[in-house]
Amino acid sequence: MTSKSAKIAKTPSGNASGPLAALASALAGGAIEVIDLTQTLSPDFPTLVLPPELGQCTPFRIEEISRYDERGPAWYWNTITLSEHTGTHFDAPVHWISGRDLPHNTVDAVPAQKQVAPACVIDCSELSAKDADFLLQPAHIEAWEAEHGRIPAGSWVLMRTDWSKRDAASYANLREDGAHTPGPSPAAMRLLVEARGILGFGTETIGTDSGQAHHLDPPYPAHYILHGNGRYGLQCLANLDKLPPTGALIIAPPLKIRHGSGSPLRVLALVERGATGGKA
Amino acid sequence: MTEPLTPPKRKNPLKKTRLPLLPSGIRSRTAQMLTLVAAEGRFALPTCLDCGAVHYPPRDACPKCLSARIFAQEAPAGGRVAAETIIRTSTDPYFRERMPWRIGTVVLDAGPSIIAHLQGDVATGSRARMEWKLDKSGQAVAFALPEKETPNMADDPQLREMTLDPKFRRVLVTDARTAVGQEMVKALAAQGAAIVFAGLAEPWKPAPVRDALAAIKGVEIVPIDITDTDSVNELAGEIGAKVDILINTAEHIRPGGLMERKGVGVAREELEAGYLGLVRLAQAFGPTMRFRGADGTNSACAWVNVLSVFAQVNWPQFGAHSASQAAMLSAAQSLRAEFRAGGVRVINVFTGPLETEWYQAVPPPKVAPSQVAAATIDALKRGLEDVYVGDIAQDVRSRLAVNPKAIEREL
Numbered sequence: 001m002t003s004k005s006a007k008i009a010k011t012p013s014g015n016a017s018g019p020l021a022a023l024a025s026a027l028a029g030g031a032i033e034v035i036d037l038t039q040t041l042s043p044d045f046p047t048l049v050l051p052p053e054l055g056q057c058t059p060f061r062i063e064e065i066s067r068y069d070e071r072g073p074a075w076y077w078n079t080i081t082l083s084e085h086t087g088t089h090f091d092a093p094v095h096w097i098s099g100r101d102l103p104h105n106t107v108d109a110v111p112a113q114k115q116v117a118p119a120c121v122i123d124c125s126e127l128s129a130k131d132a133d134f135l136l137q138p139a140h141i142e143a144w145e146a147e148h149g150r151i152p153a154g155s156w157v158l159m160r161t162d163w164s165k166r167d168a169a170s171y172a173n174l175r176e177d178g179a180h181t182p183g184p185s186p187a188a189m190r191l192l193v194e195a196r197g198i199l200g201f202g203t204e205t206i207g208t209d210s211g212q213a214h215h216l217d218p219p220y221p222a223h224y225i226l227h228g229n230g231r232y233g234l235q236c237l238a239n240l241d242k243l244p245p246t247g248a249l250i251i252a253p254p255l256k257i258r259h260g261s262g263s264p265l266r267v268l269a270l271v272e273r274g275a276t277g278g279k280a
Numbered sequence: 281m282t283e284p285l286t287p288p289k290r291k292n293p294l295k296k297t298r299l300p301l302l303p304s305g306i307r308s309r310t311a312q313m314l315t316l317v318a319a320e321g322r323f324a325l326p327t328c329l330d331c332g333a334v335h336y337p338p339r340d341a342c343p344k345c346l347s348a349r350i351f352a353q354e355a356p357a358g359g360r361v362a363a364e365t366i367i368r369t370s371t372d373p374y375f376r377e378r379m380p381w382r383i384g385t386v387v388l389d390a391g392p393s394i395i396a397h398l399q400g401d402v403a404t405g406s407r408a409r410m411e412w413k414l415d416k417s418g419q420a421v422a423f424a425l426p427e428k429e430t431p432n433m434a435d436d437p438q439l440r441e442m443t444l445d446p447k448f449r450r451v452l453v454t455d456a457r458t459a460v461g462q463e464m465v466k467a468l469a470a471q472g473a474a475i476v477f478a479g480l481a482e483p484w485k486p487a488p489v490r491d492a493l494a495a496i497k498g499v500e501i502v503p504i505d506i507t508d509t510d511s512v513n514e515l516a517g518e519i520g521a522k523v524d525i526l527i528n529t530a531e532h533i534r535p536g537g538l539m540e541r542k543g544v545g546v547a548r549e550e551l552e553a554g555y556l557g558l559v560r561l562a563q564a565f566g567p568t569m570r571f572r573g574a575d576g577t578n579s580a581c582a583w584v585n586v587l588s589v590f591a592q593v594n595w596p597q598f599g600a601h602s603a604s605q606a607a608m609l610s611a612a613q614s615l616r617a618e619f620r621a622g623g624v625r626v627i628n629v630f631t632g633p634l635e636t637e638w639y640q641a642v643p644p645p646k647v648a649p650s651q652v653a654a655a656t657i658d659a660l661k662r663g664l665e666d667v668y669v670g671d672i673a674q675d676v677r678s679r680l681a682v683n684p685k686a687i688e689r690e691l
Contacts, residue, residue, distance in 0.1 A: 043508040046484045055545055063509055168484035175486070 091233030098228030183210025200232030300573030305417030506557035537599030570622030632672025
């Protein structure tokens with residue numbers, strides 16, 4: 001780290017016309033917008049629901065340490081509790097049994113270089129509105145590619161469903177037989193991971209998989225295939241409707257938790273002004 | 281006949297809320313034997329273990345044989361009122377505000393004569409049924425009631441000082457998702473509570489019971505999750521000044537002891553929904569309730585904890601859960617002391633295993649949730665402090681009194 005920063009310090013000042021300077025000026029001038037893709041961490045935000053005899057996803061909780069009072073007269077701060085998979089969060093390969101033996105499979109080992117990557121956004125909002133159990137199929141991906149070009153290796157694929165706009169009850173959408181929320185089919189996951197070589201897959205719903213994904217083959221195909229191949233997941237994303245089909249740059253660094261399986265995080269997207277959401 | 285209680289008028293916001301005052305709370309340690317029986321709603325009198333003589337007031341030595349072996353033994357509760365007095369003035373700040381006050385001498389069937397508070401329908405010459413009641417200071421006092429139920433008997437102002445009747449009061453049931461919580465809401469509404477606030481956590485999870493409860497007259501569904509400090513504080517901010525009775529029905533029952541579980545996750549959940557939940561409720565609702573202890577007909581009066589009887593002795597099959605319940609029992613004792621200045625009673629309703637899903641593998645006898653609700657209503661109407669619901673709870677209570685080591689080995 002020290003040697004790297006030393007190198008940067010030695011870089012000639014001619015970088016005023018380099019790509020980072022251009023980025024900085026585009027950000028300052030508004031030619032590049034920063035879109036927040038994160039849900040607010042709050043106790044009211046739904047968490048994954050599992051049968052009650054299993055271990056549960058710890059919901060977000062916040063307790064004051066002090067608030068300008070006898071516990072600390074001039075300062076306000078809180079203790080928060082939550083699981084690694086509460087709120088908008090990142091899934092590392094070790095999260096799933098299929099990825100448990102891979103190298104660099106924990107959040108602390110995710111290379112910094114992979115924490116900034118381009119995104120392809122596939123708009124499934126209309127199909128998901130019609131069918132809460134909508135499954136993204138290879139045909140949908142190929143139709144998207146016919147319009148926007150082949151999905152580049154090393155990019156995020158984000159599934160836009162507008163699910164993040166729903167109220168909490170219809171967001172979780174729990175019925176007697178479990179959650180009903182959209183997600184990818186096993187074939188779509190195989191196509192994206194094996195044939196396209198994506199970096200990861202992101203959704204607006206509680207998980208990268210659909211609500212009924214335990215009935216698919218393999219069960220939870222997004223988790224199984226992504227993590228079994230060392231790829232990442234992002235879920236509980238918001239504002240995907242503000243992203244263009246291609247061209248957005250995602251900044252998604254998980255917390256550096258030793259041996260962590262995932263992490264709540266702030267996800268940002270850099271978008272060129274004027275670029276808007278598209279159709280699948 | 282007792283004048284029926286009228287629904288309390290809305291508060292005049294220009295008037296100061298009267299501070300709760302207490303009757304004298306000083307008793308000898310010997311006299312506390314009556315606190316014990318009053319807390320459980322039994323009628324017992326100091327009795328000599330050696331000669332069998334019954335006496336009153338409690339003494340350190342038997343007035344007949346001087347034996348020091350005195351204990352409270354169940355006694356016939358009947359008596360005859362020999363004389364009555366109406367007190368019209370007093371220097372005691374508590375009674376000054378409650379004048380006139382009727383007391384009388386009751387000649388007990390068990391022998392002793394006793395000075396007792398009189399219910400309005402009891403008069404000189406009439407038969408009476410005696411009860412030990414806990415007064416606002418938490419001490420046992422003798423109360424003479426009509427032998428048979430009379431119309432509106434519970435509305436008698438003197439009696440209502442001792443009881444915690446839900447009639448016209450506003451009650452918060454913290455968790456209406458539980459079977460016990462649902463039965464509690466129904467029972468309270470049927471008892472004439474002015475409002476029953478039925479707490480539902482996590483409104484995004486389906487609650488099939490929501491509509492049925494909301495349809496009951498007087499029931500209001502409120503959002504509260506006692507594992508979430510913000511949620512508890514928010515509800516207290518909204519309704520805290522009109523919670524006269526708080527009934528904590530939250531539960532997190534899981535089998536298992538300490539060693540076989542992996543990690544502290546479940547134990548933490550038990551504490552969050554148990555002990556820490558109680559702390560959150562106490563901080564959010566306690567101070568206002570304590571302040572409102574003498575706030576008219578619908579003064580704040582009671583705090584009810586529904587606890588497993590295995591708070592008192594650990595049941596290893598549900599060992600970690602028992603431990604969390606023991607923490608709540610200890611907290612309830614602290615709460616009792618903290619509430620005393622407001623005259624707010626803390627009731628612990630101890631139950632055996634319930635007829636609910638988490639006790640599915642436990643053989644009967646089990647307690648129906650409706651039994652817990654009925655026992656709670658009974659405790660409020662009689663003003664009890666410790667209640668044992670069902671055979672298991674009563675069995676544990678009596679075995680603990682005999683030999684706590686024996687029950688520890690046998691469970």
